Amino acid sequence: MSRDSTKKVQPIGLDIGTSTVKAMTDHGRRVIFPSVYCKRLVKTTWDAREKQSEEVIFEGVGQEAIELAKHNDAIVIRPIIEGTIKHEVAVKLVQEAYRRLDVKNPASVVLVTGLPYDVSVKSINYLEQLLGESLGKPLQMAIYPQSFGTLIECGLESATIINIGHSTTGLLLVEDLTVLGGGTEPKATDYVVEQVRNNIIKDYGLIPSTETTRDLIISKEIKVGDAVITNKVDSIYDGHTVVTRKDIEPALTNAVDFLCEKIAFDITELHAQLPTMNLGCVKNIILGGGFSALQNPYSGEYLVRDSLEAKLKRPLTYPDDPLFSEASGYYKMATELAGT
């Protein structure tokens, strides 16, 4: 066997989310960046002078795309909608993940990734084709229903897994590593953000962006390596009106309560369709996805976790890192597949 590092099998877990791409490879190396692509055709004298050129195309992915998007001639594409690939620039996101993970030889990659439970066969084939063609065929590739990675990460074989993502909440029922059912609930983080934003507009006459509203709700800086996921915002101000994190507490509590009530209802419905209640997937409920870690910044109380536990009337299981649990579980599965 060659000891050349480019020949070494490289397991990768890849979680392409609606708001962020998360990936993990050997030695716990992980990357995260926004699922955004942006390009602009620079024509103005000002940019051209700076770049010493008449017409230049600038393109960027992730944080760089967000910076480029500030120009009004920019084209912004968010290729993942509700967890599914809707535009081929998704390839650029995957290429960026490979670049950041320092993949030397795509042909030696064992790639595990996922798609929502209720996608079409066409979507699965499309993702497989996109990954294979754009990155060079990996040594092996496996696509699992989303949330399966979190189950593996938690070391369980049977559970109902809830994944509160950006625009959808994924639900998956697994018994002895066999998928029994699942679904996609169209309420998630952006539902709560929109409710709070509407309340700010109605009660205070301020019109914040959805990003600012989300930062005010979370009210702490979340950083993974160099990547800033959220900025610490504890009040917003338009020159004469101030809205603080404390001001939005009632609207936020209400919205979280509604979201959790809907999720709890969906789970009860899914469980009711099972032939028996005496199953591991009814007993064990795992809660993951970025928003499941939402805390009150002053008391430290977990808003979503506590509300769901109360509604489901049982203790839930939480992955150590709910944002990365999917990528991390996929990485473990890729390691198994690679036999490393």
Ligand SMILES: Nc1ncnc2c1ncn2[C@@H]1O[C@H](COP(=O)(O)OP(=O)(O)OP(=O)(O)O)[C@@H](O)[C@H]1O
């Ligand atoms: N510690 C935290 N507390 C509260 N919210 C958080 C935390 N970390 C991340 N989030 C938020 O959780 C939301 C969902 O993040 P996540 O990365 O799970 O979604 P996604 O995988 O991109 O979306 P989807 O699964 O719907 O495709 C994001 O808006 C993110 O800002």
Ligand SMILES: [Mg+2]
């Ligand atoms: Mg996700």
